[in-house]
Amino acid sequence: MRKLRRAALALGAVAVAAGALTACGGDADSAGGTKAEDGTVTLDWEMWAGSEDEKAQLDHLAQMVTDANPKIKVNLRTAPFNDYFTKLQTEFATGEEACLVSMQSLRLAGYTDLLEPLGEHVPADGFDPASTAALNLGGKQLAMPFDLASMLVYYNKDAFKAAGLDEPKAGWTIADFETAAKKLTTGGKSGFGMSFADLHTLSLLLSYNDAAPVTDDVKLQFDEQKMIDAVTWYAGLAKDDVGSVPASAADGGWGETQFVNGNAMMAVDGSWNIGSNISSAKFDVGVAPLPAGVGGSKTYVANSGFGVSKSCGYKDEAYQALQILTGPEAAQYLTDQGRSFPARTEQQPAFKEFLVAQDPDNAEAVSAAVDSITASLSTGVPLFTTKNWDEVTKNMARYLIEVYTGASTPADALAAIQQQGARNQ
């Protein structure tokens, strides 16, 4: 009996010890890095990566940090993009966040209290102003950018030629766009691939009549009259199959997929897809800024960058690492790898060179496309979003598709998005 009791006690002690161990593990990680006896600091860096190639690029960047500062090492932790933000918020919730955190401008609002304002610690010289603005919320620079993206109209050059239409160029208007979409709708193919994704849809609404879904102080205003007018116009494109309506609320990338497949002759897509759209389409691809509405051509810009978590125990080292990760050499390296349109102005021309070298047969198209990015950026507006933006985009998908199919009115759908989103914004 006594032995049994002792055994039970021992088991209890083991359980408590195990609990303590896991608790200790949490505490040690919350610093977001570790310090060795010789003073070398290893910083954890959380970033998305979808392939071994991407991981190799990021490892190269991590090595650049150590080459510049031998006392700083960077421990890369990755997740695929679709899981990245779920992982990140779980880490923040359990105190396991990294010192260096990768952040997308659209998700920034959810992390304002968790990221350290970079202020004077990291100089912003040499960046495209639109790129730093997109990661600056409430006057606080919460992350430093490595890329920059705007939304563009991709069009099927062959179809424009066959229809006898002039190709779109900077300065073309909403009326030009509508005329082209109608004329290009023939033989079961649509003139335009519709979308309900945030950047794709909201950018075109913005260009149409300056409709903005979010106020300057980042509150939802989906039910505002301009939004209703703009959505009414956009949904009107679905009439007579001029706009190809997504097959379901799960088809986030409908418009651009239909475009590349040759089923829609125009679509709005991000500048990050220039290279892949031109090379994977079986027709000549043209790119133009969004058509101009009442206030001229406009687009939302979005980008990604790196920030420092507030809980980081080695902030000075993190600031130093950040300057390398978003510095000119790292930007040059990523641009040479064709990663994306760089946030640093000096490296932007190299992106065009890279794309042209990748696709010499389409040199002219690629070159013109990159010029369109530069043109669109001058009127680009950062899209600041609410904390619960995932919920908002989910509801945009579910309710806008009902407007496109005629099952609901723009006012009702936008009211539903507003009402459901307002609770947790």
Place this chain on the structure above:
Amino acid sequence: MATTPLLSTAAPGRGKPPRRKRPGRRAEQWSAFGFAGPSVVGLGLFTLFPVAMAVVMSLFHWPMLGEPSFLGLDNFKYLFGEDPNFGVALRNTFIFTGLYVPLNVIVALGLAFWINNSRFAQLWRVLFFIPAITPMVANAVIWKMLLQPDGTFAYYLESLFGISAPNFLADGRTALLSVVAMSVWQGFGYNLIVFSAAINEMPSNVLEAAQLDGATGLRKFWSVQLPLISPAMFFATTMTLITSMQVFTQPYILTAGGPGNSTETLVMNVYQAGFQSRDLGLAASGAWILFAIILLITALQFVGQKKWVHYEH
């Protein structure tokens, strides 16, 4: 705790056997402890603790990032009162279950009897089982292609019957039915294997006796064969019902809960509360309601089985 009476009955002076058995029993207790220990600790840490934690969380406003605050039953009140989606999710889940479970069992049972008389029984079983073991996401993606405008179904409806197909997954009237259709196709293979095994195990003497008594066709099926495989049917319906109440992947991939909220299910509602609205307390409340519903229905099934399930004694 079971050791106490054993030890106390072994009073001293009552003869040798109890005394001699003691060390052996102790050794057995030790090994029992050793074998059961890891799973008891595992169950406690990874099942019982999270379950208890979910109860606690359901009473709090528990944001994923930030400090929790006590709410009492407000989460439950919100779900049943203000939440525009929870009631619909509940309704959708019941409609899904109400259609999916009977269809699944009827298809699986029908095919199991048919296959049983086929020369290629094994081949059919493998073929029908393939969807059940293929990743659900892959199945759903294929069905999305079949169902989309200009997809395979739309093409055949148009060319064979001259009917112009609706946009199956974007139309609120057909979206949930499409999800049910895909789910039945995906899920009946498992029950088919269960029923096939039960049909093979039907005692031949009972069947022969029935035949001698003149039972044929529907009469034989209804009064002899069905009762004989009723334990398998009970198992299949119980398990299918539980999994169908938890349906998530099919609507998530096919329709993302839309259009509107016409295909949002309970688990999807829980997922969205937790990972999109980042309200873990609300998610825990939803999960508890789902658990209670499943528990109730399963209990009813167990009570009801006495009337229709026949076990051989």
